[in-house]
Amino acid sequence: MENVNLILYVAIAVPLFTVLLFGEIKSRMVVIFLLIGMTVGLFCGEVNTLVFNAIPLPEELFVVNISPVIEELCKALPIIAYAFLYCPSRKNLLISSFALGVGFAILENAIIIFSVEKISLWFALIRGFGCGISHGLCTMAVGYGCSFIYKRRKLFYTGTFALLLLAIILHAIYNLLMIGNYVVIGSVSPIVLLIVFRLLTRGKSNKKLGNSL
Amino acid sequence: MERYSIWLRSIELLAVAVVLIFCVLKMHKKRFALYFKIFLCATACYLLFLLYDVITVICLSMQLAVDIGDIGVLGCGAFLFSANFGQMDGLVDEKKRNSCLIKWLSLLAPICLLAVFCLLTFSSNVSLSFKIFGIIPVLSGAIASYYHLKHILLPDDSLGLLKIVRPTNIFALSFLLFNTLFMGASIANYVIFKEIAGILSTLFICVMSGCLIKEAKKWKTSI
Secondary structure, eight states: OOOOHHHHHHHHHHHHHHHHHSSHHHHHHHOOOOHHHHHHHHHHHHHHHHHHHHHHOHHHHHHHHTTHHHHHHHHHHHHHHHHHHHHHOOOHHHHHHHHHHHHHHHHHHHHHHEEEEOOHHHHHHHHHHHHHHHHHHHHHHHHHHTTTTOOOHHHHHHHHHHHHHHHHHHHHHHHHHHHHHHHHHHHHHHHHHHHHHHTTTTTTTTTHHHHHH | OOOOHHHHHHHHHHHOOOOOOHHHHHHHHHHHHHHHHHHHHHHHHHHHHHHHHHHHHHHHSSOSSSOOTTHHHHHHHHHIIIIIIIIIIIHHOOOOOTHHHHHHHHHHHHHHHHHHHHHHTTTSSOOHHHHHHHHHHHHHHHHHHHHHHHHHSOOOTTTHHHHHHHHHHHHHHHHHHHHHHHHHHHTTTTTHHHHHHHHHHHHHHHHHHHHHHHHHHHHHHHO
């Protein structure tokens, strides 16, 4: 049987790719980063399999301790490259980072749903919200650090590293809750984090949002 | 992990969470400098470290002696380093005559922290790989401690910033010391020493976070 992950990736990515023919630059950037996120997700799946076969750890310990490190590092690389090469505004960087995380989550959810025997709408909602938002927020944290790349170079290096570590431990806690049968708490906590984040940034106008963060 | 240890960790978690929420609410109302927000991120990282410890006991059937929760400690140190090296040091180090001596004296802080950690871990019977991997989370804190001690020892700058943040630096340095002791005692399995160091490091990070609010208000009026 052919690689199911690759088949799922092509089935979702090709229609998204056709959207690039239309729309303005801003909306195209979101779609591009969704596609990059899905590509990173496909790559991470293979890397996780290779590392799992190489390191003699039980599956639950691997999912909690190793896979967040691999996934967050892989998601961070395109964001850092984008920040270095194009010097985008903070707002664009944050939106692109979130889109990359969501793209990663789309493919991850598709692969998991394809492999699970009994699925329900409730399961899909939990995976959709929990996984999508948590990946988006974690990548956005790294994107925020990258926004200092040209204004404060010292802060970029140290801050991005620190925010990457924050993203890794957040991801690890999420994985811990999901494998520990606390799926509802694990899925609701990213939603709560997102609401808190939006409340904290609510008072600022769209123009100032990027600068004041 | 013993039962009393889980309860203790949960109480520490609750205390840090309450202090963090209070500080975030205070900082949200008035726009404070990025320097103080980075300190709060360090507190958030420490909170996640405690949260991971508590949730691991509930969710996992087995644990590793050195696991990914220690990244919370590494991240905490990285944020403290980022606040000092990335933000503050360029503003306050006016490169005066005696600053060279102060820089050399400040090296005592990371040397002491690492020496204490190595003394605790290498005196125990734990395997060498745990000792080597165990030092990684402590490294960022050790590097940050250099700047904390430097900013305590440096004479007041022309902007008056060092005078404002000196208490925070003292509390941050104390937190890093007790946290290093906690990490070392965890690896070496000195249980009572570990719990006392854990309580003290939580206490100092709570006091440091509370102190930030007072200093942030003074910072606004001094510039």
